[in-house]
Amino acid sequence: MKADLKGMSARETENWAVGLGLEAYRGRQVRHWMLGRLAASFDEMTNLPKSLRALLTEKANISHLKQVKVQSSKDGTRKYLFKLHDGHFIETVLIPERDHFTLCISSQAGCAMNCRFCLTATQGLDRDLKTPEIIEQIIQVKRAMDDPDRLTNIVFMGMGEPLANYDAVVKAIENLVSEDGLNFSHRKVTLSTCGLVPQLRKLGKDVTVNLAISLNAADDETRSFLMPVNRKYPLKTLLSALRDFPLPNRRMITFEYILIKDVNDRDKDALKLAALLADLRAKINLIPLNPHPGSNMSPPSQKNILQFQEILLKNNFTAIIRKSKGADISAACGQLSGELKSPPTPL
Ligand code: SAH
Numbered sequence: 001m002k003a004d005l006k007g008m009s010a011r012e013t014e015n016w017a018v019g020l021g022l023e024a025y026r027g028r029q030v031r032h033w034m035l036g037r038l039a040a041s042f043d044e045m046t047n048l049p050k051s052l053r054a055l056l057t058e059k060a061n062i063s064h065l066k067q068v069k070v071q072s073s074k075d076g077t078r079k080y081l082f083k084l085h086d087g088h089f090i091e092t093v094l095i096p097e098r099d100h101f102t103l104c105i106s107s108q109a110g111c112a113m114n115c116r117f118c119l120t121a122t123q124g125l126d127r128d129l130k131t132p133e134i135i136e137q138i139i140q141v142k143r144a145m146d147d148p149d150r151l152t153n154i155v156f157m158g159m160g161e162p163l164a165n166y167d168a169v170v171k172a173i174e175n176l177v178s179e180d181g182l183n184f185s186h187r188k189v190t191l192s193t194c195g196l197v198p199q200l201r202k203l204g205k206d207v208t209v210n211l212a213i214s215l216n217a218a219d220d221e222t223r224s225f226l227m228p229v230n231r232k233y234p235l236k237t238l239l240s241a242l243r244d245f246p247l248p249n250r251r252m253i254t255f256e257y258i259l260i261k262d263v264n265d266r267d268k269d270a271l272k273l274a275a276l277l278a279d280l281r282a283k284i285n286l287i288p289l290n291p292h293p294g295s296n297m298s299p300p301s302q303k304n305i306l307q308f309q310e311i312l313l314k315n316n317f318t319a320i321i322r323k324s325k326g327a328d329i330s331a332a333c334g335q336l337s338g339e340l341k342s343p344p345t346p347l
Contacts, residue, residue, distance in 0.1 A: 002061040006034055007131030007171060010180055020059060026052070028180060034062060035135070035181045038143050063132045065140060077326030080141060081338070084109060084133065088126040089338035090159055092137040093331045101145070102153040105137045107169050108160025109338060113194050115227045117258055118334040119292040120159045128165040134172040138182060154184055157192045157212070159336045163199035173207050192256065197233040197241045204246045211245065212254040213238070217264050218272035226263070235276065242280060252281045258334075259308060260289045265300040270311035283318040290324055290332045
């Protein structure tokens with residue numbers, strides 16, 4: 001089988017080149033073309049001798065995802081549907097911010113965590129993504145942008161639970177933040193997790209990355225109802241791992257809290273949340289629930305949302321209300337399904 005160069009570290013590409021009888025720096029050169037200069041084929045690597053390009057084409061492969069569909073929202077959000085080589089689908093969402101773009105990427109096709117509020121959960125897990133499939137989401141979107149440098153932020157908040165696909169995700173992050181790789185600042189890469197504690201403990205040692213925790217409740221009963229993972233790793237266990245998490249200076253952990261009417265939106269829930277996070281460097285993102293067909297839950301009224309936020313602010317937390325973008329194209333939080341519901345639009 002041909003080697004897939006896209007997910008390799010600098011060292012691995014060097015070793016690979018040496019294995020072919022080439023000088024080590026050729027490996028780094030090829031990696032830089034793929035990740036730094038977004039080359040989709042060896043032919044685009046114009047400073048490599050033609051004979052070398054022919055050898056590379058014979059011995060190696062630059063894998064791609066098939067772009068099946070791109071949808072644009074009224075608010076400028078773009079949702080990409082990609083087809084994997086074995087027929088599964090994933091979605092990637094490009095979100096315009098005031099002065100930059102954020103890309104929300106998937107780590108698995110489907111998800112096994114079964115959170116009650118999330119549409120991805122209803123399809124179950126198809127499979128883990130490989131490192132090249134994770135990185136390729138970014139490369140393809142950048143290639144389609146007028147100014148790829150404006151994509152500065154990456155969030156692992158698309159389909160899947162990143163820590164359930166630990167090795168591939170960590171390797172992707174390493175490629176993302178390495179200077180001769182995709183060269184993102186590690187301050188601008190965020191991994192969001194439902195809280196797989198053993199992997200969380202390992203993550204802090206393996207890479208530097210921003211952490212977001214999908215919390216959604218401040219007591220075990222409510223959290224286990226919303227997120228089955230809480231039965232395995234209840235709040236006490238999760239919070240203890242977070243206290244131990246090695247945070248760089250002044251960095252905070254983001255806690256995501258979906259507000260759901262009559263489930264977790266009362267004043268006493270806000271007070272419980274404030275007490276739970278009191279000794280952590282925490283900022284809180286409140287996300288009014290995005291309802292989806294098949295779920296009987298709804299978001300609270302605007303008044304209740306503001307009241308919930310107010311309690312957190314009074315307790316000295318940074319608490320923002322995150323407005324989900326792209327709801328009109330089902331690209332908002334918890335709405336990714338990776339299924340082809342309508343015929344693909346020609347690109
Ligand atoms: N598995 C990871 C990443 C995917 S979920 C995790 O659990 O963090 C990404 C974000 O979407 C999470 O913060 C989750 O709480 C949010 N989300 C999921 N379903 C949602 C819904 N129906 N409405 C609003 N946010 C939702």
